[in-house]
Amino acid sequence: MDEMFDPKALLKSMGRPPRQAPARPPGSSIDIEFSSAAPDAGPVLEARVDVTPRRPSGALASITAGGPVTEELRRLRARVRTLDTERGLRCLGVTSAIVGEGKTTIAVGLATVMAQEHGARILLLEADLRRPAVEDSLGLPRLPGLAEWLDSGGSTISMRRVMPAGFHLLPAGRSSDGRHAEMLGSERMKGLLASARSTYDFVVVDCAPVMPVADTIILQERIDGFLFVVRERLSPRETTLRALERLQAERVVGVVVNEHRDFLHAHYKYGYDRYL
Amino acid sequence: MTEPAADRPSILEYLQIPLRRPWHVAIPFVLVTVLAVVASLAITKTYTSSTLILVESDKVPQSFINEGTRDAAASRPRLQTIRQEILSRTRLERILDELNPYPERAGRAPLTAIVEGMRAAIAINVKGNDSFTLEYTHRDPKMAQAVTARLATLFIEESSQARKTQVEVTGEFIESQLTEARQKLEEKEKALRQYKESRMGRLPEQTGANLAILQRLQLEQQSVSDSLRAARERALLVERGMSSSTGASPGNDPVADLTAARNELAGLRARYTDEHPDVQAVQAKVARLEKQVSARTQSNQGDAQLEQARAEVRHLEGKLADVDRRISMFQGRVEETPRTEQELATLTRDYQQLNQNYLDLLRKKMDAQMAERLQDQWKTDNFRILDPAFLPERPVSPNRWLFLWLGMLGGLVAGLGASVAAEMMDPTIKSLREVEALLPFPVLAALPHLDAAVAARPGKVAHMKTHQASRARSSGSRE
Numbered sequence: 147m148d149e150m151f152d153p154k155a156l157l158k159s160m161g162r163p164p165r166q167a168p169a170r171p172p173g174s175s176i177d178i179e180f181s182s183a184a185p186d187a188g189p190v191l192e193a194r195v196d197v198t199p200r201r202p203s204g205a206l207a208s209i210t211a212g213g214p215v216t217e218e219l220r221r222l223r224a225r226v227r228t229l230d231t232e233r234g235l236r237c238l239g240v241t242s243a244i245v246g247e248g249k250t251t252i253a254v255g256l257a258t259v260m261a262q263e264h265g266a267r268i269l270l271l272e273a274d275l276r277r278p279a280v281e282d283s284l285g286l287p288r289l290p291g292l293a294e295w296l297d298s299g300g301s302t303i304s305m306r307r308v309m310p311a312g313f314h315l316l317p318a319g320r321s322s323d324g325r326h327a328e329m330l331g332s333e334r335m336k337g338l339l340a341s342a343r344s345t346y347d348f349v350v351v352d353c354a355p356v357m358p359v360a361d362t363i364i365l366q367e368r369i370d371g372f373l374f375v376v377r378e379r380l381s382p383r384e385t386t387l388r389a390l391e392r393l394q395a396e397r398v399v400g401v402v403v404n405e406h407r408d409f410l411h412a413h414y415k416y417g418y419d420r421y422l
Numbered sequence: 423m424t425e426p427a428a429d430r431p432s433i434l435e436y437l438q439i440p441l442r443r444p445w446h447v448a449i450p451f452v453l454v455t456v457l458a459v460v461a462s463l464a465i466t467k468t469y470t471s472s473t474l475i476l477v478e479s480d481k482v483p484q485s486f487i488n489e490g491t492r493d494a495a496a497s498r499p500r501l502q503t504i505r506q507e508i509l510s511r512t513r514l515e516r517i518l519d520e521l522n523p524y525p526e527r528a529g530r531a532p533l534t535a536i537v538e539g540m541r542a543a544i545a546i547n548v549k550g551n552d553s554f555t556l557e558y559t560h561r562d563p564k565m566a567q568a569v570t571a572r573l574a575t576l577f578i579e580e581s582s583q584a585r586k587t588q589v590e591v592t593g594e595f596i597e598s599q600l601t602e603a604r605q606k607l608e609e610k611e612k613a614l615r616q617y618k619e620s621r622m623g624r625l626p627e628q629t630g631a632n633l634a635i636l637q638r639l640q641l642e643q644q645s646v647s648d649s650l651r652a653a654r655e656r657a658l659l660v661e662r663g664m665s666s667s668t669g670a671s672p673g674n675d676p677v678a679d680l681t682a683a684r685n686e687l688a689g690l691r692a693r694y695t696d697e698h699p700d701v702q703a704v705q706a707k708v709a710r711l712e713k714q715v716s717a718r719t720q721s722n723q724g725d726a727q728l729e730q731a732r733a734e735v736r737h738l739e740g741k742l743a744d745v746d747r748r749i750s751m752f753q754g755r756v757e758e759t760p761r762t763e764q765e766l767a768t769l770t771r772d773y774q775q776l777n778q779n780y781l782d783l784l785r786k787k788m789d790a791q792m793a794e795r796l797q798d799q800w801k802t803d804n805f806r807i808l809d810p811a812f813l814p815e816r817p818v819s820p821n822r823w824l825f826l827w828l829g830m831l832g833g834l835v836a837g838l839g840a841s842v843a844a845e846m847m848d849p850t851i852k853s854l855r856e857v858e859a860l861l862p863f864p865v866l867a868a869l870p871h872l873d874a875a876v877a878a879r880p881g882k883v884a885h886m887k888t889h890q891a892s893r894a895r896s897s898g899s900r901e
């Protein structure tokens with residue numbers, strides 16, 4: 147937490163690769179460092195090094211650029227950590243009312259900044275089986291993920307390791323049939339989440355939007371809390387309110403405003419330009 | 423971390439609206455401006471010609487015309503009514519006939535509409551107390567000049583004519599009034615005269631004379647009654663004297679005796695001298711008889727005196743009665759005078775009023791005649807063209823700069839309005855403040871606009887790119 151208020155530390159952690167980042171030789175594909183036995187019939191989670199993206203896409207660039215967005219994400223991280231400490235909140239869903247409000251961006255960003263902390267092991271689980279976007283957002287090639295595992299019935303599931311160290315990703319993958327809601331409500335999914343919770347320090351779940359589909363509603367029982375994303379000038383008031391009604395109120399831990407644009411205040415208010 | 427929550431949008435939020443929606447501002451702005459410019463180019467050019475007309479006070483010295491005449495005969499129009507006069511339908515129709523400034527509408531549009539259109543093209547501006555400008559706007563500068571000039575001359579001609587007519591009409595009116603007044607006056611005069619005649623002697627102005635007569639009559643009465651008394655006494659005396667002498671006289675006739683005695687005396691004298699005793703005796707007898715006769719004559723004289731005295735008494739009594747009658751008559755007249763005076767006063771008042779009226783009219787008539795003559799001789803025009811209508815060289819409309827500025831202004835207003843309207847109709851959540859007000863959950867973070875954040879820090883992005891590239895090189899590729 148102290149790091150939040152130490153600009154020099156921020157600067158260091160932003161501009162360079164983390165010191166703890168394991169410099170892996172190009173051949174090692176599977177990292178069994180995090181492999182663990184499932185506590186209650188959950189799958190074994192494996193991790194493997196992913197291809198580092200050649201160039202980060204727009205969202206990731208902004209997140210890692212060290213600008214106001216990053217600062218705001220760190221603030222969010224601090225809040226989430228507080229929630230973890232106070233309520234034992236370990237598995238946090240990120241959702242919103244409709245498509246395009248920035249769930250994936252915020253989930254990726256949050257996971258990234260959380261992984262930047264020393265020794266933190268963070269899993270980003272993509273539960274939006276219909277429109278997977280995390281890999282694209284990170285500039286990674288699409289690989290099989292959650293959907294294939296839920297279909298297959300295997301006992302081991304591979305996590306993709308991306309930068310920074312400690313950031314593991316389970317993408318949505320591609321499902322063969324349309325029973326997304328049933329898949330997310332299945333026992334395998336429940337076991338997977340339990341394993342993830344025990345294996346990682348924190349699990350961020352990138353969920354489907356609330357209004358178009360029921361996936362997130364089904365999933366909400368297995369997730370400790372939700373961050374509800376509202377994008378300024380995109381989220382309709384009525385729709386947002388109705389979406390929040392569908393979620394259990396006690397599971398919504400807070401709102402994250404995305405694309406916040408404050409013409410007259412932004413720059414002098416935070417003073418990044420002068421400060422950095 | 424977040425802004426303090428407020429219930430209502432702040433002014434700053436409203437100011438942000440055009441910044442957030444620049445297209446909503448720019449498109450109407452450009453459209454309206456272009457439209458205004460196109461309109462200014464498309465609108466027909468119009469030209470305005472104007473003339474300055476001076477309203478002069480009367481040239482005739484005011485002392486020649488008194489107040490009444492000026493009121494009655496002066497036709498100096500007030501500046502306020504000039505507008506109505508110039509814009510009168512008959513006048514405009516006449517000009518339409520003469521000059522036909524709207525040939526394209528003539529015969530097609532109703533005349534009323536054309537007159538209205540012309541009326542709208544005429545402007546009259548009163549300048550100060552004694553001048554006004556007359557303007558006419560038309561698309562043809564020559565026609566603008568012609569119509570302006572014709573309007574001015576026509577107005578001046580007609581107002582002069584109207585003024586003359588008015589003077590004449592006033593004269594006629596006064597004349598008729600005068601005749602009527604004269605008739606009334608004569609009637610009244612006649613009535614008054616008749617009344618005076620019927621009341622002759624009782625008139626107030628005769629009171630003095632009456633009183634004087636009365637006084638004189640009373641004196642007369644006094645003297646007559648004195649004379650009467652004296653006459654009565656004399657008559658009494660005569661009567662008494664008569665009765666004392668009548669008893670002594672004998673019955674024979676002394677006069678005959680006297681005549682015989684005289685005859686005897688005459689005979690005796692013829693024969694005798696006067697010393698003859700017979701003559702002397704007869705002389706004595708004659709003398710005695712003469713005495714007798716004279717005494718007898720005296721007694722006859724007394725009768726006559728008595729008769730005379732009585733006649734005088736009768737005469738005086740009659741005179742006294744006459745005087746008394748006259749006194750009572752004059753007293754009656756004097757007593758009647760106040761009533762007469764009252765009646766007369768009423769009659770006289772009416773008469774005097776009529777007379778005054780008549781005199782007034784007479785004076786006015788003379789004034790009117792004077793004014794008429796002045797009108798003819800002095801040619802007292804009220805209006806003079808100071809600046810004749812000119813040929814306009816530059817169009818007054820359209821004012822292209824004005825169109826441009828107004829278009830830009832209107833466009834800006836429309837743009838701002840459009841942006842605000844769009845913002846109002848937009849159902850989305852607009853701001854952090856709105857999120858906080860709307861949603862019952864805490865706002866944990868507010869991520870700035872990503873593009874803006876990147877754009878604001880190009881150096882950082884460049885740095886990141888090289889950093890990412892180095893990482894990519896160092897980590898290598900597996901797939």
